[in-house]
Amino acid sequence: MTAAARSAPDAVTVLSGGIGGAKLVLGMFSLLPPDRLTVIANCGDDLTLFGLRICPDADTLLYTLADEVHPEQGWGVAGDTFRALKRVQQLGGEAWFNLGDVDLGLHLYRTELLRQGTGLAEVTRRVAQSLGVTCRVLPMCEQSVTTRLETDDGPLDLQDYLVRRRAQPEVRRVTYGGASEAVPGPGVLDSIAGSRLIVVAPSNPFISIGPILAVPGVRGALQASRAVRVAVTPLVAGRALKGPTDKMMAEMGLPVSPLTVAQHYKDFLDVFVLDSQDEALRPRIESLGMRCLAAPTVMGDLPAKQALARAVLGLADLAGAAR
Amino acid sequence: MTAAARSAPDAVTVLSGGIGGAKLVLGMFSLLPPDRLTVIANCGDDLTLFGLRICPDADTLLYTLADEVHPEQGWGVAGDTFRALKRVQQLGGEAWFNLGDVDLGLHLYRTELLRQGTGLAEVTRRVAQSLGVTCRVLPMCEQSVTTRLETDDGPLDLQDYLVRRRAQPEVRRVTYGGASEAVPGPGVLDSIAGSRLIVVAPSNPFISIGPILAVPGVRGALQASRAVRVAVTPLVAGRALKGPTDKMMAEMGLPVSPLTVAQHYKDFLDVFVLDSQDEALRPRIESLGMRCLAAPTVMGDLPAKQALARAVLGLADLAGAAR
Numbered sequence: 001m002t003a004a005a006r007s008a009p010d011a012v013t014v015l016s017g018g019i020g021g022a023k024l025v026l027g028m029f030s031l032l033p034p035d036r037l038t039v040i041a042n043c044g045d046d047l048t049l050f051g052l053r054i055c056p057d058a059d060t061l062l063y064t065l066a067d068e069v070h071p072e073q074g075w076g077v078a079g080d081t082f083r084a085l086k087r088v089q090q091l092g093g094e095a096w097f098n099l100g101d102v103d104l105g106l107h108l109y110r111t112e113l114l115r116q117g118t119g120l121a122e123v124t125r126r127v128a129q130s131l132g133v134t135c136r137v138l139p140m141c142e143q144s145v146t147t148r149l150e151t152d153d154g155p156l157d158l159q160d161y162l163v164r165r166r167a168q169p170e171v172r173r174v175t176y177g178g179a180s181e182a183v184p185g186p187g188v189l190d191s192i193a194g195s196r197l198i199v200v201a202p203s204n205p206f207i208s209i210g211p212i213l214a215v216p217g218v219r220g221a222l223q224a225s226r227a228v229r230v231a232v233t234p235l236v237a238g239r240a241l242k243g244p245t246d247k248m249m250a251e252m253g254l255p256v257s258p259l260t261v262a263q264h265y266k267d268f269l270d271v272f273v274l275d276s277q278d279e280a281l282r283p284r285i286e287s288l289g290m291r292c293l294a295a296p297t298v299m300g301d302l303p304a305k306q307a308l309a310r311a312v313l314g315l316a317d318l319a320g321a322a323r
Numbered sequence: 324m325t326a327a328a329r330s331a332p333d334a335v336t337v338l339s340g341g342i343g344g345a346k347l348v349l350g351m352f353s354l355l356p357p358d359r360l361t362v363i364a365n366c367g368d369d370l371t372l373f374g375l376r377i378c379p380d381a382d383t384l385l386y387t388l389a390d391e392v393h394p395e396q397g398w399g400v401a402g403d404t405f406r407a408l409k410r411v412q413q414l415g416g417e418a419w420f421n422l423g424d425v426d427l428g429l430h431l432y433r434t435e436l437l438r439q440g441t442g443l444a445e446v447t448r449r450v451a452q453s454l455g456v457t458c459r460v461l462p463m464c465e466q467s468v469t470t471r472l473e474t475d476d477g478p479l480d481l482q483d484y485l486v487r488r489r490a491q492p493e494v495r496r497v498t499y500g501g502a503s504e505a506v507p508g509p510g511v512l513d514s515i516a517g518s519r520l521i522v523v524a525p526s527n528p529f530i531s532i533g534p535i536l537a538v539p540g541v542r543g544a545l546q547a548s549r550a551v552r553v554a555v556t557p558l559v560a561g562r563a564l565k566g567p568t569d570k571m572m573a574e575m576g577l578p579v580s581p582l583t584v585a586q587h588y589k590d591f592l593d594v595f596v597l598d599s600q601d602e603a604l605r606p607r608i609e610s611l612g613m614r615c616l617a618a619p620t621v622m623g624d625l626p627a628k629q630a631l632a633r634a635v636l637g638l639a640d641l642a643g644a645a646r
Binding site for chain 1: 407
């Protein structure tokens with residue numbers, strides 16, 4: 001029996017990047033029976049530091065769902081200390097990437113299992129289980145895909161751009177190195193094929209969702225799926241709530257508008273969720289050949305996350321399946 | 324100009340393992356001008372955990388000389404926390420080797436530099452400099468040498484035996500895997516050749532000093548040296564003050580006696596330092612063809628370390644060179 005066949009008829013798959021996506025996923029996780037929810041995590045910004053494999057987006061999802069995440073930052077573990085990294089800094093090493101001590105424990109564990117030959121999907125499953133995350137979090141693939149930005153400062157890996165350079169260089173183009181050799185991770189295609197609702201989280205379409213779509217087979221599976229396929233805007237009133245989505249769009253010569261995002265997913269999307277503040281854009285979204293829902297998409301607290309999750313689940317008549 | 328030519332005429336080289344050796348080295352470091360003192364550190368118990376290169380003996384030396392070492396343990400950093408390792412444990416990973424958070428910072432830094440192609444000697448030099456350790460600490464070699472114990476539980480790497488199995492299995496034989504392909508680390512042979520005094524620290528002759536002597540060229544350099552060559556007993560009144568030296572000797576069918584240690588170094592040694600409690604053994608030591616000094620070798624506090632250091636330095640008329 002394949003995973004697809006095992007999927008409940010009201011299964012939900014979310015494609016997600018880090019912070020913004022994790023918020024919506026948390027809302028859904030708090031509403032759905034956990035065995036109905038699968039999250040496909042972006043791995044295009046994974047990096048190796050000090051020999052350790054770090055998966056920023058998957059970790060942000062796991063920490064968020066485990067109720068461990070630093071509430072203001074939206075990433076990292078609440079109350080974490082930085083003693084190891086301070087020592088690295090004292091020794092003159094590179095300490096631009098924030099690695100808390102507890103967070104490091106996860107990277108140590110993952111690195112060791114990967115060295116022993118365990119796949120990233122299985123490692124992620126074990127971490128989720130240990131942290132009490134009862135829904136499925138699947139890495140988009142187990143191969144290395146490197147999101148790289150061509151900038152006026154030269155080519156930069158994503159975390160280098162985002163963290164070390166604080167997203168300051170101008171971005172010309174985004175590429176996904178290694179994507180053409182990647183294969184969807186275990187469970188990814190089955191989950192897409194077996195879902196009744198597929199949600200593209202409010203994450204950056206180029207650096208968070210783009211790498212997932214660049215894995216051969218994923219975009220085709222989304223196109224072929226009979227699920228209701230929904231994307232939630234990462235832009236509200238012309239701005240990204242978090243991160244450089246708006247800045248990158250402008251620098252790449254694209255209109256800073258939810259329309260650009262909807263266009264990006266047009267080949268597989270059924271419904272685009274606009275923020276209520278952007279309701280005026282509805283006719284233009286609909287002219288792309290998809291339905292459009294306007295809803296409050298700013299997820300300040302858990303009730304706001306749940307409200308948006310409910311609205312999205314309602315698009316596939318799944319609001320009733322929620323707890 | 325070679326390092327040997329640069330060496331002061333009253334230069335001192337110490338061959339050292341971890342805790343016991345570090346105590347005597349600290350005594351010497353507190354007495355000698357730091358540019359006169361070189362420590363050659365055992366690397367035979369280096370290990371890779373979580374992809375990180377860990378050098379237990381060199382690190383113990385560095386932490387001791389930097390006045391950072393945990394005073395009761397004799398290894399690790401005083402006041403260190405174990406948040407990363409606790410997370411590893413929570414996730415179900417192997418957490419038998421104690422890695423504090425600050426300690427981890429050093430392993431992260433070292434691993435990253437090694438990955439970038441920096442040699443272990445240069446990494447160790449930079450760490451020493453950052454920690455304010457002004458004497459030279461040289462790894463015995465830059466290649467991997469693995470001290471392995473043949474035990475009644477099968478072959479065990481050293482830290483596995485010492486830490487994970489608490490030195491409980493019976494030891495039949497000690498081997499130094501990879502030693503025949505190793506080359507003395509940068510500065511090692513020059514330091515031996517350019518010293519007026521060479522000291523074998525009170526460390527385990529099989530697992531701490533043995534690996535250093537197994538690096539091709541080191542033993543020959545000691546034999547050829549015109550320095551006064553001194554070894555300090557790691558056994559006092561038939562027991563090891565720290566670690567399983569006595570137990571291992573008995574299990575390998577060797578008399579648990581300073582005589583066995585002196586025998587081990589007989590081919591290059593000029594003076595053996597017995598503990599005062601074992602003064603009765605002096606004639607038998609001397610019958611091996613070396614001088615013998617009896618002195619208090621139990622180094623409880625800094626004055627005791629300095630007293631032993633002074634006694635050892637006096638053997639080459641270097642006590643006067645001390646500050």
